[in-house]
Amino acid sequence: MSHDQSQEKLIRMANQIATFFLSQPEAGRASGVASHINKFWEPRMRRHLFDSLDKGVDGVMPLVMEASAMINRPSAPAEVDRRNDAPKSI
């Protein structure tokens, strides 16, 4: 799967979530999408999502756009985090 394909898949997933919340009472729609994505999407996925949204790719549902203000934006992957500060003892 190329980078584009995986971006496309993430948009599809975000749209699927938005489709569900679109049928819910109006007040909770955007926040529902945002909190779902915050709860279940790993930062890498959210970063890719924002990459697409920032680029303004086609096919994104308006509810996803609306929710994006409430989706936690992961910090940029400037440096890979090489640390594994796992404990050496319990």
Add this chain to the structure above:
Amino acid sequence: MSLVHEIDYGTPASQSDTPITLTIDGRSITVPEGTSIMRASMEAGIQIPKLCATDMVDAFGSCRLCLVEVEGRNGTPSSCTTPVAANMVVHTQTGRLKDIRRGVMELYISDHPLDCLTCAANGDCELQDMAGAVGLRDVRYGYDGDNHVRARNDGAINAQWIPKDESNPYFTYDPSKCIVCSRCVRACEEVQGTFALTIEGRGFESRVSPGAHEHFLDSECVSCGACVQACPTATLTEKSVIAIGQPEHSAVTTCAYCGVGCSFKAEMRGEELVRMVPWKDGQANRGHSCVKGRFAYGYATHKDRILNPMIRENISDPWREVSWEEAYSHVATEFRRIQYQYGRESIGGITSSRCTNEETFLVQKLIRAGFGNNNVDTCARVCHSPTGYGLGQAFGTSAGTQNFDSVEQTDVVIVIGANPTDGHPVFGSRLKKRLRQGAKLIVIDPRRIDLVRTPHVEAAYHLPLKPGTNVAVMTALAHVIVTEGLFDEKFIRERCDWSEFQDWAAFVSEEAHGPEATESFTGVPADLLRGAARLFATGGNGAIYYGLGVTEHSQGSTTVMAIANLAMATGNIGRPGVGVNPLRGQNNVQGSCDMGSFPHELPGYRHISDDATRETFEKLWGVSLNNEPGLRIPNMLDAAVEGTFKGIYIQGEDILQSDPDTKHVSAGLAAMECVVVHDLFLNETANYAHVFLPGSTFLEKDGTFTNAERRINRVRKVMSPKNGYADWEVTQKLAQAMGLNWNYAHPSQIMDEIAASTPSFALVSYDHLDKVGSVQWPCNEAHPEGSPIMHVGGFVRGKGKFIRTEYVATDERTGPRFPLLLTTGRILSQYNVGAQTRRTENVAWHAEDRLEIHPHDAEQRGIKDGDWIKLASRSGDTTLRSLITDRVSPGVVYTTFHHPDTQANVITTDFSDWATNCPEYKVTAVQVSPSNGPSEWQDDYNDLSRRSRRIAGKMEAAE
């Protein structure tokens, strides 16, 4: 150690609350009304001789051995069929009774081959016992006349004699030893519900027969073993007992196959397993079993088991056997290198639903505390993750609400997207028993599953919906219930959020959600649907049982919510006989979810972003935990293809075979630099592995499994691990190699850590389990005895939440290229990807996966029964043989996925549930055409498998 002995009370327990007091042989005893004299005496400690009675089936009263005398009554009534009465005075041993019993035994013995010394049942034969009990000393009649014992009488062929039937791979039927007590027939009817056996003929001619003079293997028999257990003689005997001899010690343990979680006595001779016998006190199975748990354990000693760790640099190299130390240090070094090179988040792991709770807990701990990330997931992702999400939203906790006993009080059952008689056979038998007592059944399934019509059971309604339209059908049921005013207003006002209910009620009442409007795309006739809705709402205690046919859809989570809505709207939550019951696939799916196997959740379903929960574990483990959710399995594979995920530790799962879109899975695995597979066999995933760590079976370790009713059952070690180490020990050694200071000496210590950190397990310990047998979580200060039924008096989340469930058609639509819908399932004798069952004699029943296709669709394509056909979707194609049947509707085809050669998941797509990414296995648009052999992918793949199973210095391992 000794054998776990169980008392046979002769007849089943009475459910009555009225006590009756009587006197038996001078002893006063009080028992519930309806108890037989036989059972009452046994409870008083007096064993009345018996042959045709056993407490797994109702009394029949044919052998006349159990006679007693009752003061004030004439004659000698049989104690198994005579109920107790107040102030009755019973004598079980008098001169008259002794004479009659001896006479009866003399007749039995005169037609029995007296080869006791060489008989497989020697030492475990009730006929022998009874001969001893009645003091039989001589037999006046010989075999000279009519008998069933000899093939020839004085050289002439004996027409009464029937040869042994050895067709069943696991047990034999030797008619010459049959005493025609009919215990087997009743067990097959009452316990198993298959009605495979009959007594043919009358009097001396009478004989047990499977079907109409068939061999067991060719009959309706499903090899559950109930008749073998019931048989008092050697007539029906396990072949393993014939081969090995009688066991000398036993331990109670839990089946490692399906989510029913049956308890068994593992009966041993030394370290050799003689047989598995279902345990009467097992609270999930109540003494019953299916062919898998009872017989299919041969994989544990199969020659394909890998017993030494192995490494290879490239997946094209042959494997090289190494020491455990080398394997651990190789994995630790590789994982550290990868994390240094690609970042801390570049590795992860998968926990197993086949392994114990303790093992699963350790794997997620290794990942969170040792890898320093949350990239942990489990195969529940591909089956029941929508259950977790959907029920969590509606009720506040993600587990089934009932125990299995609850079905005994159910009046109307909905079975949707599940096939209990195949997938969860022992529950299926318990359900059929209730249906035979008069409970009503509604089946919602694209396929006519066995339950729709089986001996003495017929569904009131079968709604044969088009695959992918569950939400529309469930919402339409709600439409009828709401618009016809059949909902339970009192329950809803008390237990649920009333304004949310009103919002939902308005939503489902829209005409677009009614059965007339949805009929055109669901395929369910509106009047049938209305009838089913009325029956469920008004028929008494209503329970919903569902399986993967609900969850494995792009709207899986929505369907689960629709099920929860329906249960709440009809007031069917919070007491025995009702509820929402997910039927879990694998033995420990429930447990692996409970143990924090999901990337966003710590043990006990607490979100990783919750500071208080993280703090509990941070203190306990001495680490800081990442507060962001990790990658789910499909996301790991995406990240691997993209190049940011490079290493994985997979315990006891075969994701290449069990996950959808095989080509994508293999591309993901191939892109990784260190794939570690920890399993019994070189499974399909191991084709892409760099390190193989041999696993152990459930017979070789201590631990616990949690079944579909949240029941925590003990698994007990009965033999040493062939590979040297239980799986928890291997994970611990790996953690140590990565620098973690873990020192568990026994799995009980891991359970103690779980109890200390997870409120719903607070009072669970091995000591407690040894005392009470098993317990259903939550088990804590608030529920010290555990929780058979959940949400009693109120929902875990407070008020039950009604959620609108809008039907959205899946993107996977049929079109001219792929005009048929494929749906998948499982069958009784095989289990999941079949790695274990394929390595047992169970292949006698299911040697290959077949494609079920409707005669109409087959004819259009020129396909005959048994032809090789090509099955193609937009993802790929494979070949298998056809099975023409009208169980599937026109337009729908169906197959199982138990054999790797079939590669059914080459066909499935990467569509998934919107909330959980649970793959959409149950709907794939396909085309079917005649074919003359395996597809190119199958050939290539077989070639790859063969190459990647080479081990340096060894002959090629045969599959």
